[in-house]
Structures are given as C-alpha cells and as structure tokens.
Amino acid sequence: MKTLLIRNARIRDDQELQDIWIEDGIIQKIGMNFSEPADRFIDCEGRVVLPGLVEGHIHPDKAFLEERKPNVSGTLEEAIKNTGELKAEYTYDDVYARSEKVLKWAIAKGTTVMRAHPDVDHIEKLLGVEVLLELKEVYREQIDLQIVVFPQEGILKSEGTLERMEQGIQMGADVVGGCPYNEKTLEDSIRHLELVFDLAITHNLPLDLHVDFADHTEDPRYLLTERICDMTVERAMQGRVTLGHVTTLGSLEPEEASALFKKIAEAGITIMPLPATDVYLNGRKDGKNVRRGMAPVLQMLEHGVNVAFASNNIRNAFTPFGNANLLLIGYLLAETQFMGSADQQRTVLDMITYNAAKCLGIEKTYGIAEGKNADLVVFDSKKLSDVIQDQPIANFVIKAGRVIVEQSIQQSVE
Ligand SMILES: [Zn+2]
Numbered sequence: 001m002k003t004l005l006i007r008n009a010r011i012r013d014d015q016e017l018q019d020i021w022i023e024d025g026i027i028q029k030i031g032m033n034f035s036e037p038a039d040r041f042i043d044c045e046g047r048v049v050l051p052g053l054v055e056g057h058i059h060p061d062k063a064f065l066e067e068r069k070p071n072v073s074g075t076l077e078e079a080i081k082n083t084g085e086l087k088a089e090y091t092y093d094d095v096y097a098r099s100e101k102v103l104k105w106a107i108a109k110g111t112t113v114m115r116a117h118p119d120v121d122h123i124e125k126l127l128g129v130e131v132l133l134e135l136k137e138v139y140r141e142q143i144d145l146q147i148v149v150f151p152q153e154g155i156l157k158s159e160g161t162l163e164r165m166e167q168g169i170q171m172g173a174d175v176v177g178g179c180p181y182n183e184k185t186l187e188d189s190i191r192h193l194e195l196v197f198d199l200a201i202t203h204n205l206p207l208d209l210h211v212d213f214a215d216h217t218e219d220p221r222y223l224l225t226e227r228i229c230d231m232t233v234e235r236a237m238q239g240r241v242t243l244g245h246v247t248t249l250g251s252l253e254p255e256e257a258s259a260l261f262k263k264i265a266e267a268g269i270t271i272m273p274l275p276a277t278d279v280y281l282n283g284r285k286d287g288k289n290v291r292r293g294m295a296p297v298l299q300m301l302e303h304g305v306n307v308a309f310a311s312n313n314i315r316n317a318f319t320p321f322g323n324a325n326l327l328l329i330g331y332l333l334a335e336t337q338f339m340g341s342a343d344q345q346r347t348v349l350d351m352i353t354y355n356a357a358k359c360l361g362i363e364k365t366y367g368i369a370e371g372k373n374a375d376l377v378v379f380d381s382k383k384l385s386d387v388i389q390d391q392p393i394a395n396f397v398i399k400a401g402r403v404i405v406e407q408s409i410q411q412s413v414e
Contacts, residue, residue, distance in 0.1 A: 004374070004401050005038035009049035011368055013346070013384050017046055022374040025400035029370055040403065042396060046382050050349060051367050052112025052375035052399065053326045054356035057208070057244050057272050057310035059150075060099035060135075061118040061128035062087065063322075064315050071317035076213060076281050079317040080182065084153065087124045095131045102314055103135060105324035107142050108405055110377035110394035115146040115208065115310075115360055117177055120164050121153035129168040136172075142404050146360060148208050150177035155195055156188045162195055169203050176200040178209035181221045189221045193228065197235055206240040206361060208272075213245035215282040215293045222248050226260055229267040238268035242359050244312070246271055247278050249295040257296065261303035270359035271295060271305055274312035275332045277319045297337040301347065308356035309333050326352045330388045342385035349387055374401040 004022040011018050011030070019034040020027060062083055069082040099116075106114060118128025129147060136145040149168035155161045155178075165176065178196040180189040193209075200207040214222035225246060232241045249257060249271075264271065273295050282293020300307050311329055313319035322328075330348045334340065339348055357366040365373045380392035397405035 002401060003038040004040045004042070004398070004403075005034060005036065006042045006044060006049065006376070006378075007034065008046055009044045009378070010046055010382060010384065011049055013342075017044075020049070020368070020376070022401040025374055025402070027368065027370055027372050027374050030368070042378065042403075044378055047395065048379045048381045048384055048387055048392075049368065050110070050377050050379065050384075050387075051353050051357070051372075052377055052397065053110045053352050054308070054360060055106055055111045055114040055310055055324070055326060056242070056308050056352075056356040056359050057274060057312055058102065058106075058114060058116055058324070059118070059313055060102040060116050061090075061095050061124070061131065062316050063102045063313065064098045065317065066315045066320045069317065070320070074281065074284050076318075079281065080152070082317040084123060087119065090124060090127055092127060092131060095127055096134070099131055099135055102324055103139055103143060105314075107139075107397060108394065108407070109323070109325040109327070110379065110397050111143065111324070111326060112375040112377070112397065112399050113144045113146075113357070113360060113362065115148060115175065117148040117150040117208070119152040120149045120168050120177075121151060121158045121161050123153065126164055126168055126171065129171060129173055133172050141402070142399050144362075146174040147172070148175040148177040149173045150210075151179055152182065154179060154182040154188075155192050156183050162199070165199060169199070169205065174205065176203070176205050176207050178207065178211070180209065180211060180224055181213060183221065186220045189224060190227070193224065193231060197231055197237070200237070200240070201235060206242070207237065208242040208244065210244045211246060212243070212248035213278075214248045215251060215291060217248060217251050225249065226263060229260075229263040229269060232267040232269060240361070241267070242270040242272055244272040244310075245274055245278060246295045247273075247282055247293050249300075250291070250293065257299065258303065261300050261305055264300070265304040269305070270355070271300055271307045272359065273297060273307070273309045273333065275309060275329055275336065276322055277312045279332065279336060280319055280321075292336045294336060297333065298339065306355050306358055308351045308359050310352075310356070327388060327391055331391065334388050345385045345388045349384060375399055
C-alpha cells in the first residue's frame with residue numbers, strides 16, 4: 001500500500017489550503033491538518049494543485065517537421081501538401097523519436113492524459129498508429145494515451161483509407177477521426193461523415209473530427225457543423241462527438257451563430273479550438289485588421305457548449321511553434337478570446353482539465369475529489385487565476401499517486 005500526503009494545496013481560490021491523502025493511486029480524502037505518516041510527503045506551501053492537464057488533440061507523428069519543409073504561404077493547403085510529401089519518407093524510428101519527444105515534453109509540463117491523432121492514409125498507412133500504440137504501452141505509468149484513426153488525406157480521395165482505419169481500430173485505436181473538408185466535393189464530404197459515423201457506431205467508439213477549418217463561409221465543405229449536430233442526435237451519439245478547429249463559426253452572423261451554438265450544446269458535442277494552428281493559418285488574405293480566425297469561445301461557453309482547447313501541432317507546417325505546454329496555448333486563447341478576468345482565467349484552466357476530460361470520456365475518474373484517480377500537478381503559482389499569466393513550471397507531476405516529475409527550476413526536457 002503506497003501512500004502520498006500532499007499538504008497546503010491551493011485547490012480553489014475561494015477556499016482555505018487543503019491536504020490531500022492518496023493511497024494506492026486514488027484520492028482517499030481531502031481536508032485540513034492531516035498528520036498521518038505517509039510513504040511520500042509534499043508540502044505545496046500554498047501552491048496551486050490541479051488535476052493532471054488533458055491534451056485533448058495533438059499530432060505527435062508529424063511534430064518537429066518544420067525545418068524539413070517550411071510552409072512558405074502559411075496556408076492550410078500548403079501545410080497538408082508539404083506534410084504529405086514528408087510523410088512518404090517516414091520510418092518507424094523517425095516517427096517514434098519525434099512522437100516520444102512530444103510525450104516527454106507534455107508530461108514535464110503537467111499533462112497526464114492525451115488524445116493523439118496519427119494520420120491514417122495511403123501514404124503514412126498505419127505507421128503512426130503502430131508507433132503510438134507502442135508508446136502508449138511504454139509510457140503507460142506516466143500518461144494515458146487515446147489514439148484516433150485520423151484520415152488527414154480524406155477517405156474517398158485516399159484509396160484504402162477506410163479499410164486502414166478499420167484495421168487501426170482492430171489494432172487497438174480508441175477513437176474514430178475524420179476530416180470531411182479534405183474531399184473534392186460537398187457530396188463527398190457528406191459521404192465522409194456518414195462513413196465515420198458508421199465506423200464509430202459499429203465499433204462503439206467516440207468520434208473526433210477536424211471540421212469547418214476556414215475563415216469564411218463560402219465553401220460548403222467547411223460549413224458542416226449544423227449537419228453534424230443533426231447526425232449526432234439522429235444516431236444517438238450525444239456526448240461522444242468532438243469537433244476540432246470549427247473556425248468557420250467565427251464568420252457566422254451573431255443570430256445564426258447563437259442558434260447553432262444552442263444546437264451544439266443540445267447535441268452534447270465538444271468544441272475543441274486549436275488556437276496555435278487556427279491563429280497561424282487563418283486570416284491570411286486579410287490586408288488589414290487581420291482576424292483572429294478562431295471559433296468564438298466565450299459565446300459558445302455562454303450557450304452551455306462544452307469547450308476545451310489543445311495544442312494540435314508542435315513545430316511543423318501547420319504550426320511552427322509549440323512545446324507541448326497547454327498553459328502557453330491557454331495564454332494565447334485567453335488573449336485572443338478576451339478572457340482576461342480572474343474568473344475567465346480560471347475558466348481557461350477548466351477547459352484543459354474538466355472540459356477536456358469530459359470530451360475524452362474520463363470524467364468519472366478525473367478531478368480532485370475523494371475516490372478520483374490521483375493524477376495531479378503542482379504548479380509554482382499561488383492562485384488559480386494567476387496560472388495562465390504566471391506560466392509556472394510544474395514542480396510536481398503525479399500519476400496514479402506516484403511522483404513522475406519533480407522540478408524546482410526551469411529544466412530542459414530534452
Ligand atoms: Zn489536428
């Protein structure tokens with residue numbers, strides 16, 4: 001029986017400091033003045049303790065490709081094209097090394113759960129899935145990894161992709177992905193959606209789609225959210241569908257947007273903005289007053305939509321920045337979405353903890369409460385409302401009651 005006692009933890013800004021007693025990987029009790037001897041003892045001295053961060057959407061298999069072929073135009077089209085050329089040369093060891101680096105960086109920044117979207121298509125085939133399944137096993141004591149079969153090159157456009165997605169699921173993938181805008185016609189985009197919904201239902205898996213990633217409403221292949229809401233309800237998939245990017249929503253007229261947000265909330269769909277990519281690739285044709293190019297986060301939250309956010313890409317043609325640090329992405333989101341008040345900055349933290357956990361379907365075992373998994377991170381900040389602006393290091397990362405990262409000063413995670 002392994003025990004861990006965490007004392008003087010700042011769990012909420014409006015509450016006294018708390019002690020957390022952990023036994024066998026589970027939070028057993030939370031209170032004050034615990035004094036039982038434990039196998040391991042951490043005095044937080046008032047530092048913030050959050051549940052482990054949840055990286056809800058990331059592509060480890062195509063991280064760190066920026067130097068190999070930079071995206072000169074800065075468009076989504078060139079990002080997909082350049083990456084398509086590069087992945088033809090992938091080897092197992094190459095993909096493993098780059099993906100492993102993403103995992104190590106993320107863990108050091110306080111992430112204990114991750115949903116990864118390796119490409120599955122006629123070029124990369126199932127290499128990304130194979131590598132991530134291996135890493136899932138190797139790193140299972142440090143991070144929970146969900147793997148999505150992601151048809152980046154389309155399904156109708158990329159021969160054999162649907163069969164490969166099916167094969168990826170047989171191998172152990174956890175989630176069905178989709179990318180309906182990357183088809184040649186609207187009819188094909190709709191067929192793509194039908195195929196991925198069918199696949200998810202057949203295998204009783206959640207669905208996580210890249211959709212509506214544009215900064216205009218002119219191309220109907222990038223305007224499918226309403227249809228997806230209907231399909232979700234018709235197929236009784238409420239609570240199991242996530243939409244990434246969805247930046248087209250930022251171009252809708254306010255009344256139209258409001259009606260749609262209501263539908264998204266009713267369909268129990270999670271919206272997953274990917275700020276580092278959305279801001280970088282959108283608004284490229286604006287000659288002045290360049291738009292932010294993101295889905296409107298505050299309005300969606302006000303309509304009761306479950307909104308999270310994630311890193312998406314680390315240093316490649318889609319996003320030449322990033323260090324797998326969700327707090328940094330949170331800063332970008334807070335700035336660009338006008339989320340500056342103390343309450344709003346705490347909401348930004350909720351989006352990469354509780355909201356993302358709900359998206360990943362792990363909410364029953366997740367959080368800081370008695371009976372929950374002891375996946376925790378101690379940040380070097382004194383208030384939750386300061387975490388985004390402090391950009392603190394993770395002093396301790398705890399997975400299943402075990403300290404897996406311990407750092408008192410900024411350390412290289414190479
Ligand atoms: Zn993505």
